[in-house]
Each structure stands twice: as structure tokens, then as C-alpha cells.
Amino acid sequence: MKTAETNDRRVAGWVWAISVGLGLLGAAAAASPGATVNMFWAGGAALAGVFAGGFLANRVRNALATARREAEEACLTRLPSSPGGLDDLCGQVLPIWNRQIETARSQTETSLVDLATCFGDIHQRLDAALGLYRNSTGSLSDGGGEADVMAMLEKGQSDLSTMLSSLRAGLQAKQEMLDRIREVARFSDELKAMAGSVSELANQTKLVSLNAAIEAAWAGKAGRGFAVIADEVRKLSTQSGDTGKQITSRVESVTQAIHGAVEIAERYADQDARAMRDSEQLIEGVLNVFRGAVEHLTQAATQFQHEGQAVQETVSGVIVSLQFQDRVSQILCQTMDDMARLEGVLSENRAREASGEPAPPIDVAAWLEQLSSTYTTLEQQDNHQGMQSNAPGNAAEITFF
Amino acid sequence: MAKTILIVDDSASVRQVVGLTLKGAGYDVVDAVDGKDALTKLDGRKLHLVISDVNMPNMDGISFVKEMKAKPAYKFTPVIMLTTEGSEAKKRDGQAAGAKAWVVKPFQPAQMLDAVSKLILP
Numbered sequence: 001m002k003t004a005e006t007n008d009r010r011v012a013g014w015v016w017a018i019s020v021g022l023g024l025l026g027a028a029a030a031a032s033p034g035a036t037v038n039m040f041w042a043g044g045a046a047l048a049g050v051f052a053g054g055f056l057a058n059r060v061r062n063a064l065a066t067a068r069r070e071a072e073e074a075c076l077t078r079l080p081s082s083p084g085g086l087d088d089l090c091g092q093v094l095p096i097w098n099r100q101i102e103t104a105r106s107q108t109e110t111s112l113v114d115l116a117t118c119f120g121d122i123h124q125r126l127d128a129a130l131g132l133y134r135n136s137t138g139s140l141s142d143g144g145g146e147a148d149v150m151a152m153l154e155k156g157q158s159d160l161s162t163m164l165s166s167l168r169a170g171l172q173a174k175q176e177m178l179d180r181i182r183e184v185a186r187f188s189d190e191l192k193a194m195a196g197s198v199s200e201l202a203n204q205t206k207l208v209s210l211n212a213a214i215e216a217a218w219a220g221k222a223g224r225g226f227a228v229i230a231d232e233v234r235k236l237s238t239q240s241g242d243t244g245k246q247i248t249s250r251v252e253s254v255t256q257a258i259h260g261a262v263e264i265a266e267r268y269a270d271q272d273a274r275a276m277r278d279s280e281q282l283i284e285g286v287l288n289v290f291r292g293a294v295e296h297l298t299q300a301a302t303q304f305q306h307e308g309q310a311v312q313e314t315v316s317g318v319i320v321s322l323q324f325q326d327r328v329s330q331i332l333c334q335t336m337d338d339m340a341r342l343e344g345v346l347s348e349n350r351a352r353e354a355s356g357e358p359a360p361p362i363d364v365a366a367w368l369e370q371l372s373s374t375y376t377t378l379e380q381q382d383n384h385q386g387m388q389s390n391a392p393g394n395a396a397e398i399t400f401f
Numbered sequence: 402m403a404k405t406i407l408i409v410d411d412s413a414s415v416r417q418v419v420g421l422t423l424k425g426a427g428y429d430v431v432d433a434v435d436g437k438d439a440l441t442k443l444d445g446r447k448l449h450l451v452i453s454d455v456n457m458p459n460m461d462g463i464s465f466v467k468e469m470k471a472k473p474a475y476k477f478t479p480v481i482m483l484t485t486e487g488s489e490a491k492k493r494d495g496q497a498a499g500a501k502a503w504v505v506k507p508f509q510p511a512q513m514l515d516a517v518s519k520l521i522l523p
Binding site: 109112113116117120123124127316319320321322323324325326327329330376377378397398399400401 | 410412413414415417418420421422424425455456484485486487492495496500501502503504505506507508509510512516519
């Protein structure tokens, strides 16, 4: 500003000097020997030149100051928009930018709400699936359910062992019966021997009766009665011998039958013992398969639960991240509001200019201060201060009152 | 019976996220898009807690909390302010209006649920 005023003064000085010079030249010309005017007029012309120069210099300086002030005011009024129809451009383009931003913002919001819904649905379904799984398996993976299943297996093993014990007891009873049958077989042998003794006794008796008959014959008439007795004894001995033979025959039949029964019983006993051993091995094998299946199931359940929880945590993280949309929306809305404010001011200024009224200058500092007062996030404040801020603040800052 | 929480936020995604977090923890949820909408949603309803944004169109969160607390039925209903604002001045405004906690977005579900369980009415 001072430089401009110095220049004005310099220009005015030159105007004044030229005017005085012209006046002095006029006076010199008037006072020259060939001139027809006298010194009075020459002095008057010189004084007039000095005063006119001063007056003109003052007018020129005032005119320059006025022109500069008007130019400054014009510059202030048109500062944001003056060159090349920037006002009109801003007036046209700002609403378009505003609509574009709003479209992008609303599309982002709609899509993110859909995304949040989808992730929320995944979260709930996963939660339901894990809950259902926990209920159906008795929470195998936390150890309690595994213990339950193992207890169930142990009870099954115990029940099967009890059943095997019953079968063993039955087998033992059969063995005892077999021993009894063997004893009976031994008795039948004794009976056979006794029947043989009976036959031997009958033979001896027959010999005795024969000797008695011979002796009765030697006795003659006196021995007739004795002969009859001897004959009867012989008949009895013959009958006893026959009975002994019959007993022997029957005892042999019974013995054979008993031995056959013993043989069959022993064969069945062997089969039963083999079946018992096979059953024990089979039951043990089945229980081992079940134990392996339970262990595998437990490992799978643990893995499933861990993976399910990991996915749930990831989905929770995604849901948290989706909150960025709210911050983005606030930043965009605030920017759009300020663009609309600028558009309003430009429109108002254009209207004033159209009516011949000068537009007031825009107070940039006040504008920025008002802009700053509308920020809601720390990123906006950082950006305003000229620090590029891309990340939101620390999450979950909670203050209790 | 599940406890009911009113969520007031102009951002649909935030309503969605807060709703999911609370429903997952077994709470019933009612939501409103701004303070005015929230006042109509009160309607004598039994509320165990309110979670409200601060900057909203039509009626901001601080004004809503003041109006809600002026109603005898909701005088003791605990309020958590959930906002991007973190300035101490705003927090003081919230406290003066009757809020019990101030949570800056974005929130962690576990911490939000912890705050809810500490403040919710029995």
C-alpha cells in the first residue's frame, strides 16, 4: 500500500514539475527581448503554472488513490470468482458435485446396510448352528459331553460284561451237568460189572445145582426131593443168568447212550467256549471302534467349535468395521453442506450484481471458522489443520458419568 | 422376559450394527431415526435403556435426552450416547442432559455390551 502511495506522489510530483516547467518556459518566453509582453505578465504566468501544476498534481494523486481503492474493492468482491466466469461455473457445478456426492453417499449407505444385514444373518445363523450343535452333542468339545459318551460306552461295556458273565455261568452249569453225566456213565459201567457178577453167580449157581442133581441121583429115592430142588435151583440160576445178560445188554445200551450224550455235550461245551471267546473279542472290538469314533468325533467337534468361534469373531470384526460408513457419511454431509453454503453466497452475489448493487467481500477467516465449528470427527479437524487424516480414532472409547 | 433397548441414530448401518449386537445378547430392540421419531416411539413403552446418537436431523440426541428425561416415566431410564464426537464440551452437554455414558464410534460389541450390562435397569 505504501509503495502505491509513493508512486502516486511521484507521479503527482512529475505532473507538478512539468506544470511548473511549462509556466517558467512561458514566463521566459514572455520576458525575452523580442517579446511584446512585460515582466509582470511573465511572473504571473510562472505563478499560474506553479499553482496549476500543484492543483493538477493533487487531482492526479486523488484520482489514482480513488482508482486504486475501487480496484481493491472490486478485487475483494470478485476475489473467489472473478477470472473467467468462475462465479457462474461455481454456481452451476457446485449443485452437481453436491448431487454426485449425495448419490455416492446414499449408495454406499444402502450397500453397507445390506452388507451389515448379511453379516448379521451369518452371525446369527452361525450362533444358532453352534448352539444346536452344543445341545445335540452335549457339548462334546468342552470335555463334559465326551465324558458323558465315554461313561455311556463304559456302561455298555459293563452291561456286556455282565451278559458274558451270565453266559459263562450258564456254560459252567452245563459243565457241571456234563460232569454229572460222566459220573452216571461211570455208574453204568459199574452196573455193567455188577450185571456180569450176577451172570457169574447164576453160572456158579447152575454148577452148584448140577452137582446137587448129581448127588441127588446118587442118593436114589431118598434124593428125589433134593433133585427137584436142585432142578428148581438150576432153573432159577438159568433165569438169573438170562436176567443178568439182559441187565448187561440194557446197561450197555444205556452206557452207549450216555457216552453219546456226553460226547455231544462236550462238543457243545467246546462250541460254547469258542463262541464265548469270539463274543468277548467281538464286543471288545466293537467297543474299541466306538472309542475311536468318539475320540474322532470329539476332535472334530473341538475343531468345529474353534473354527465357528473364529468365524464369529471375524464377522463381529466386519460388523464393527462397517461402522466407518457413519463417519464417512458425516464427513460427506458436512462437506456438502459447506458447498451448498458457498453456492448460496455466490448466487446471492450474482443477484446483487445483476441489480447493480456491489457484493460484499467474503470474509475467508470467518468462513473457515464457521466450517471448523461444524466438524464432528477428529479426522475433520486434522484435515482442516492441513494434516491428512485417513483413520478414525481409537475404537470404543467409553466414558461413564 | 427380554429387556428392551431403544436405539436412536440417523445412520441405518449403525442402527443395524447396534441392533445385531444387542439382539445377539438377548435384548429386545426398538429403533428410531432421530430425536423426534424417538419421542414418538416412547409411547409409554417400558424401556430398560436408551442408546442415542448426538448429531441427527430434526432433533439432536442431547435435546431428545432432555425431553425424554422430562417425562416422569423415563426420568430414571439410563442413556448411553453413541457418537463420533469426542470433545469434552459435548460430553459435558451429554452428562448435563442426563446421559450415563459416552461411547465414541466405532464401538467394540463386547465393550458396548459391558456398558449396557452395567447400566441397564433391572
